[in-house]
Amino acid sequence: MRMFLKRFAFLSTAAAVLIFPIAAYPSESWFPKVEIVPRPTEGGIREDVPRQYRDRYEKWKAELLSTEFGRRQWDAYATNPSFVLTIRVSRGKDKGAGTDRFQWDEQGNFVGATITLGHQIDEGYPNPIYYPVLSSLSSDATSYLISGRILAATKLSHELGHVNQTASANAAMIEKQSKLIPEYTSIFLKNGHNIRDRKLIELAEEIGGTPIEIWESREYWSEVTAMKYLKERIRNEAFYCYVFNKIRINVQTYARDYVDRFEPAALVPCSK
Numbered sequence: 001m002r003m004f005l006k007r008f009a010f011l012s013t014a015a016a017v018l019i020f021p022i023a024a025y026p027s028e029s030w031f032p033k034v035e036i037v038p039r040p041t042e043g044g045i046r047e048d049v050p051r052q053y054r055d056r057y058e059k060w061k062a063e064l065l066s067t068e069f070g071r072r073q074w075d076a077y078a079t080n081p082s083f084v085l086t087i088r089v090s091r092g093k094d095k096g097a098g099t100d101r102f103q104w105d106e107q108g109n110f111v112g113a114t115i116t117l118g119h120q121i122d123e124g125y126p127n128p129i130y131y132p133v134l135s136s137l138s139s140d141a142t143s144y145l146i147s148g149r150i151l152a153a154t155k156l157s158h159e160l161g162h163v164n165q166t167a168s169a170n171a172a173m174i175e176k177q178s179k180l181i182p183e184y185t186s187i188f189l190k191n192g193h194n195i196r197d198r199k200l201i202e203l204a205e206e207i208g209g210t211p212i213e214i215w216e217s218r219e220y221w222s223e224v225t226a227m228k229y230l231k232e233r234i235r236n237e238a239f240y241c242y243v244f245n246k247i248r249i250n251v252q253t254y255a256r257d258y259v260d261r262f263e264p265a266a267l268v269p270c271s272k
Contacts (some may be wrong), residue, residue, distance in 0.1 A: 029271055031215070034175040037112060039105035043081045045074070048088040053119050056152075057089050060122065063153035067232040072154065073160045073225075085163065093117060095124030097155050099162040102174075110167045115159045122148030131217055132250030133223040134158060135228060136243050144239035153233070154226050161225030163174040165218060177207045209210065220258045227262065241270035 003021060043132045048056045065071035077085040086101070099139030128135040137151050166174070184203045191197050204210045207216070227247065234240050248269065251262050 018217070026058045031178060031181055031211070033100075033102065033178045034171065035101065036105045036106060037103045039107070039109060040082060040084050041112055043077075043111075044085075046084060046086045050084060050089060052093055053209070056119075056122065057117070057147050060117075060152035060156060061146075063149045064156050064229070067229060069229050069232050070157060073157060073164075073229070077160075078161070082109070082111060084112045086112075088114065088116045089119055090116050091119045093119070093121075096126075096254045097121055097159050099159045102166050104171050113163045113166065115156070115163070117152075117156065117159070121154040121155045125151075127249070128250040129254045130219045131223060132255055133227045133247055136246035137230075137251060143243045144242050146243070148232060148238060150230075154230050157229035158222045158226040161222035162218065165221050165223065173208065180207050181211050181214075217258075220261060223255075224261050224263075244253040244270045257261050 023211055047057075051092050065074060077083060084103075093116050097116060099113060099115050101112065101114035102110070105111050125131075125135050125138040134151075134154060137154065139145055154171060180203055184200060184207070187193070187203075194200070200210070204213075208214060230243065234243060243259075247262075251259055255262075
């Protein structure tokens with residue numbers, strides 16, 4: 001069933017948007033672009049938060065920093081003089097978040113990125129198909145009501161995971177992907193969504209997978225990061241097992257090809 005859903009997302013973008021929006025075919029705008037800038041000498045975290053959102057943002061941030069894992073994520077950039085991480089809060093993102101504006105210097109060092117948080121990220125849950133951790137924080141009428149601040153901090157942890165991934169990635173491969181993914185997408189949309197097209201197979205081999213495979217791999221790595229934060233943050237909460245049993249089911253249902261990335265806590269039934 002999981003593979004059918006993912007193939008369906010591939011084959012019928014419009015229908016996929018109606019059934020599960022996040023599973024729509026990723027556009028090239030969702031992938032890192034290589035931007036060359038001078039190496040910064042006064043790095044750190046720059047917070048671009050409009051006054052009307054400052055109070056809620058500080059609560060989200062405090063929730064992240066209430067854990068040792070979250071503090072390590074934050075300090076990795078707050079104390080780095082050669083890297084500028086910009087964190088913005090924008091009405092345009094609404095309940096979502098995104099990471100872009102990846103920057104390198106002329107020597108190939110990763111030196112900058114921008115995380116944009118929606119002004120309502122303490123609400124809204126993405127689909128479990130690609131977000132088995134974030135979606136686990138949703139509740140129903142008979143279960144626990146989990147704080148929106150925890151949800152927001154988990155989304156921020158997920159985005160910080162994207163920055164970490166890019167820091168460890170090969171800049172040359174990212175540049176190649178940013179150039180060839182638009183070509184792949186153009187062919188895919190014109191050939192009747194035939195991923196067996198010989199040119200598409202060649203492009204996939206050159207860029208390390210199809211765009212959807214590359215994209216979903218990045219999202220699952222960031223979900224692993226979010227899970228590490230969440231595991232520490234809610235380990236003493238009454239809803240710990242409720243959340244981690246949902247993560248286990250989501251991973252086994254939709255991310256079986258990636259189970260090795262997730263800690264055993266996501267794969268073993270919880271009876272705490």
